[in-house]
Amino acid sequence: MLKQVMAIIRRELFYMWHDRGLRNILLWGSLTGLLLLYATYSAQVLKDIPTAVVDLDNSSASRELVDKIGQAEYLKLVASVASYDDLQELIKQGKAVVGVVIPENFARDVALGRQTRVLAVIDGSNMIYATNASAAVLTVTRTVSAQAGVSALVARGVQLQQAKAAYQAFDFSEEPWFNPALNYAYFLVLALALNIWQQCCTLAACLNVIGERGMKSWLQIKASGISKFRFFASKSIAQVFIFMAIVLPLYVLAFGVFKLPLNCSWPSFLLFTLAFAIAIHSIGTLASSFARNAVDAARFGMIIALPSFVLSGYTWPLEAMPAYLQKAAWVLPQTWFFQGLNYFAFKNAGWHLMSHYILAMLAVAAVCYGAAAVFIARS
Amino acid sequence: METIVAVKDLTQKIGKKTVLDGLSLEVSTGECLGIFGMKGSGKTTLLHILAGIDRFTSGKVEVAGVDVRKNEGFKKYLGLVTQERSLFHDLSAAENLDFIAALKNAGRENIDRLIERLELGEVLNQPAGSLEAGLYQRLALACALLNKPRLLIADELIGAIDLDSRRIILRELETFLAGGGTCIWAFSNADFLPHAGRVGWLEKGKITFYQPAEALARWNDRLQSLAGQGGDGGA
Numbered sequence: 072m073l074k075q076v077m078a079i080i081r082r083e084l085f086y087m088w089h090d091r092g093l094r095n096i097l098l099w100g101s102l103t104g105l106l107l108l109y110a111t112y113s114a115q116v117l118k119d120i121p122t123a124v125v126d127l128d129n130s131s132a133s134r135e136l137v138d139k140i141g142q143a144e145y146l147k148l149v150a151s152v153a154s155y156d157d158l159q160e161l162i163k164q165g166k167a168v169v170g171v172v173i174p175e176n177f178a179r180d181v182a183l184g185r186q187t188r189v190l191a192v193i194d195g196s197n198m199i200y201a202t203n204a205s206a207a208v209l210t211v212t213r214t215v216s217a218q219a220g221v222s223a224l225v226a227r228g229v230q231l232q233q234a235k236a237a238y239q240a241f242d243f244s245e246e247p248w249f250n251p252a253l254n255y256a257y258f259l260v261l262a263l264a265l266n267i268w269q270q271c272c273t274l275a276a277c278l279n280v281i282g283e284r285g286m287k288s289w290l291q292i293k294a295s296g297i298s299k300f301r302f303f304a305s306k307s308i309a310q311v312f313i314f315m316a317i318v319l320p321l322y323v324l325a326f327g328v329f330k331l332p333l334n335c336s337w338p339s340f341l342l343f344t345l346a347f348a349i350a351i352h353s354i355g356t357l358a359s360s361f362a363r364n365a366v367d368a369a370r371f372g373m374i375i376a377l378p379s380f381v382l383s384g385y386t387w388p389l390e391a392m393p394a395y396l397q398k399a400a401w402v403l404p405q406t407w408f409f410q411g412l413n414y415f416a417f418k419n420a421g422w423h424l425m426s427h428y429i430l431a432m433l434a435v436a437a438v439c440y441g442a443a444a445v446f447i448a449r450s
Numbered sequence: 451m452e453t454i455v456a457v458k459d460l461t462q463k464i465g466k467k468t469v470l471d472g473l474s475l476e477v478s479t480g481e482c483l484g485i486f487g488m489k490g491s492g493k494t495t496l497l498h499i500l501a502g503i504d505r506f507t508s509g510k511v512e513v514a515g516v517d518v519r520k521n522e523g524f525k526k527y528l529g530l531v532t533q534e535r536s537l538f539h540d541l542s543a544a545e546n547l548d549f550i551a552a553l554k555n556a557g558r559e560n561i562d563r564l565i566e567r568l569e570l571g572e573v574l575n576q577p578a579g580s581l582e583a584g585l586y587q588r589l590a591l592a593c594a595l596l597n598k599p600r601l602l603i604a605d606e607l608i609g610a611i612d613l614d615s616r617r618i619i620l621r622e623l624e625t626f627l628a629g630g631g632t633c634i635w636a637f638s639n640a641d642f643l644p645h646a647g648r649v650g651w652l653e654k655g656k657i658t659f660y661q662p663a664e665a666l667a668r669w670n671d672r673l674q675s676l677a678g679q680g681g682d683g684g685a
Contacts, residue, residue, distance in 0.1 A: 078552030086540055290536040291593070293503045295553035296525025302553075 075297060076305045083309035087275075097275060097317050101268035105321055108263050109329050112256040117203040119147035123167035125158050126151060130178035136189070139215055140171055145207035158192070168194045169204045184223035189215075249417045250332070257332055261325045262385050262412055268321060269351055269405065270376040272314045276355020277372035279306060280447060281362045299447050307352060314348040315341075334419035343411060343425055350404030350432040351376075353439035360446035379405035385412070404432045451478035454601055454632050455500060460509035462495055469495045471655030472509070477634060479600070482627055484646025485636040486665060491652045493636035494533055497605050500634065501530045514600060526555070529594035533605040533636075535586060539579030543570060543589050546578050547596065556597035564592040567625070569618055584615025591619055595626065602626060602633045608642065620645065640669045 087093055122140060126133045141148035149167055152158050158170040172190040180187035191208045195201045217238045224234035250257050280303060283289055292302060322340075326333040333340060354375055355368075362368035381387070382396070383406040389397050400406045411428040414420040455477035462470040469492040477483050485493050498504040499511060502518045502525055510517065516524040537546050547561050565571055568588040573581060578589060587607065594602060607623070608616050623645075627633060635646065643649055649665040650657045660668065 075552050075555060078549055082538070082541070082545075082549050085545075089540060287532070287534045287536040288538045290498075290503055290530070290532050290534070291538070291550060292553060294501050294525065294528065294530040294532075295550065296502075296522050296528070297553050297555075298522075 072301070075301065076308070079302060079305035080309040080312075083306045084313065087310070087313055093275060096271050097313065100271045101264055101317065101321050102324070104267035105260065105264035105324055105329075108260045109256065112260050115254045115256045116145075116252060117200065117255070118145050120145055120169055120200065120204045120207055121149045121167045122146045122169040122171065123150040123152055123158055123161050124148065125153070125155055125170065125172045127175045128173050128177035132178035132181055133173045136173060136177075136215055137171075140211055143207060143211045145203065146211065162192065162194050165194075168197075168200050169208055171208070181219050181222070182226070184226060249334075256329075257417070260329070261331050261416070262409060264321060264325065265318075265409075265412070266380045268314075268318055269347070269380075269408070270373075271317075272348065273351050273355045273376040274369060274372040275314075276310060276352045277358050277362070277368040278365055279303065279310060279352075279356045280359035280443070281365050281368045282359070284450070285365055300444065303356070303443075303447065307356065311345070311348050311352050314352065315345060318344055318348070331416075333416050335415040335425070339422060339425060340415060343408075343415060343429055346429040346432040346436075347404055347408040350408075350436045350439075353436035353443070354404070357439040357443040357446070360443040360450070379403045380409065382406065383409040385409040401431075402435070404435045407431045407435075451480065453477070454479050454514055455634065456510075456512040457500070458510045460496075460499065460511060461507045462492070462499065462504075463507045464495075468655050470499075470506070473652075473655065473657050475650060475657055475659075477601075477632060479632050480627065480630055482623075482633040482635065482645070482647040484643060484649045484662070484665075485634060485652055485657075486640070486643060486646075486649050487636075487638060487652035489638055491638075492655060493638070493652055494605055496652065497530075497603050497634065497636050501525075501528060501603050503530075526597065527600040529597065529599035529602045531587070531590045531594045531602070531604040531607050535579070535590075537578040537586070537590060537593060539577060542575050542577055543581065544574040546589065546593060550593045551596045554597040560596055560598060564595055567618075567622055568592045582612075583609070584611035587611055588615055588618055591622060595622075600630075600632060602631055602635075604633065604635045606637055607635055608637070609639075640666060643669065 087097070124137050124140060126137055137148070137151070140146055146169060150161055152161060155172060158167070158172065161167045162170055170190075170192040172192070174188060174190075177187050177189070189212065191212060193201050193204045193208065220238050221231070221234040224237060225231055229237070247253055283292065283303075283306070322333075322344075325331045355372055358371035358375065359368045362371055382392075382400045382403060384390075384392070384400060389400055389406070389410070392400065407428045411425065414428075415425055453476050455475070457473060457475045460470050460473045461468065473496070475483075485496060487493050495504065499506045499518075500513060502513070502522055505519075510519075512518070513524040514527045518524060538549060541549060547565070548558070551558055551561060565574065568591060570585070570589055570592060573585050573589070578586065581589060587609075591604070591607065594604070602623075608619055611619075623633065623635075635642075643662045643666045646662050649660045649662050651660060651665060651668075
């Protein structure tokens with residue numbers, strides 16, 4: 072039996088290696104993806120957000136405010152325009168993402184301790200830019216507003232220290248854990264590259280059964296008397312081995328060269344990945360078992376692999392999805408894997424939680440392989 | 451003589467068409483049964499059922515005493531040469547022999563002997579898909595004989611192939627039969643009728659058995675009759 076299994080594994084490895092298209096997709100698809108994604112997110116955080124100012128007051132106080140905006144860590148002053156309409160045009164053309172409108176009589180109102188309204192407009196068409204711009208503007212305006220308040224209190228005869236204390240009654244400090252610099256590369260690069268990997272693997276697994284049955288050599292296999300279970304189990308071992316072999320350089324590059332965080336141990340993370348590789352292979356095998364031909368199987372694979380990453384809750388929190396969609400998402404191994412990626416690579420949430428995730432993915436695999444076996448037996 | 455193949459009331463319907471219609475036959479050990487018929491007469495369908503490749507609508511089929519619907523154990527006694535080029539085209543001739551031997555759980559000891567007897571030594575490293583028809587059939591026969599089968603099922607074993615390959619294949623077939631093997635060989639070319647020990651003429655889903663000489667005579671009669679009508683007698 073072992074001889075048969077080894078022969079089938081050898082032939083499958085040989086077949087996958089000699090299929091140039093498949094080899095290139097599997098070998099280079101996710102690696103190229105990782106390199107491109109790392110280059111894309113090499114800035115790691117969004118800095119120098121293009122900012123334009125409309126200073127309708129043109130006073131020393133307003134110019135001071137403009138200077139402070141220009142010095143802000145994440146903002147870059149790119150234009151100073153004369154009117155609100157000009158600002159609107161600038162944002163429409165994409166030359167500025169943030170616009171700050173300083174009203175007339177700004178200096179006078181500040182000096183008199185009156186409330187004055189500085190308008191910060193943000194281009195909301197790009198969510199990532201908008202979220203970062205909003206946080207950056209908020210930081211500046213909070214500081215400027217506090218300084219103005221302290222000045223107003225001092226002007227009313229309050230001691231400087233008392234005025235500062237009034238505005239700093241409590242020190243609200245932020246401390247992002249696990250990704251202190253809120254580094255986009257940490258969050259997105261590996262996950263997106265692994266998304267490419269899982270899509271390639273699912274598509275390859277989709278040919279597991281139909282790729283064989285669609286060939287004339289299927290007659291030889293059927294006539295040989297080998298059990299279908301043994302044959303496809305052996306093929307599956309080879310395919311999962313290949314999936315793991317192609318994710319290894321990805322991990323070496325990501326964790327070893329690009330220094331993306333891996334806070335759990337390598338063996339446990341590889342075990343976690345292996346469970347996922349088995350799960351996606353089982354889904355592909357299931358699709359392959361009832362597909363009428365290879366093209367159909369590839370279609371099924373794409374239908375499963377493409378939206379599953381979105382549904383996994385990695386880019387949009389699961390908790391923010393409708394309840395029925397959350398339930399559906401937890402059926403997908405992609406959800407367990409990409410959620411787990413955060414828990415284990417970033418946070419090292421512990422073996423107890425990881426074993427739970429691994430078991431969930433293996434349960435999906437058991438169900439899919441079982442269903443595939445039924446389809447194969449009936450075919 | 452022991453019966454190695456027993457078929458009773460075999461019916462195979464594909465869609466609305468009845469390809470095999472209540473067909474019965476028995477093949478004894480050591481016999482060479484030629485299944486003769488026109489293209490599309492159901493020869494391949496019958497052979498695929500006997501080889502346990504296709505399911506069938508009704509009837510009973512036993513090979514080596516095993517009901518093919520209940521158990522696949524009979525396949526270890528079986529060698530199959532298909533009409534279609536069904537070897538692994540991505541593998542070389544040698545790799546095909548190795549891989550099919552592994553699939554059949556057959557030892558490797560028979561490989562060298564078959565390479566020699568079927569004169570495959572010079573093409574072992576060539577991809578099976580690139581072999582010309584005669585060499586391909588020799589390789590297909592070698593693969594079928596790897597497990598030293600008791601029953602060889604061969605579909606159009608010799609078609610349009612070179613004379614040398616034909617000679618080698620027929621020689622190997624004789625050796626196989628002389629060694630006590632049984633062969634069911636389907637063909638549509640009446641030239642091969644004399645090579646069969648008995649002929650089952652498959653027509654309209656029914657099978658009629660003849661001695662080779664009788665089958666040939668009937669074929670010639672039919673050709674003459676068709677020629678008289680101005681028809682084409684090619685099988």
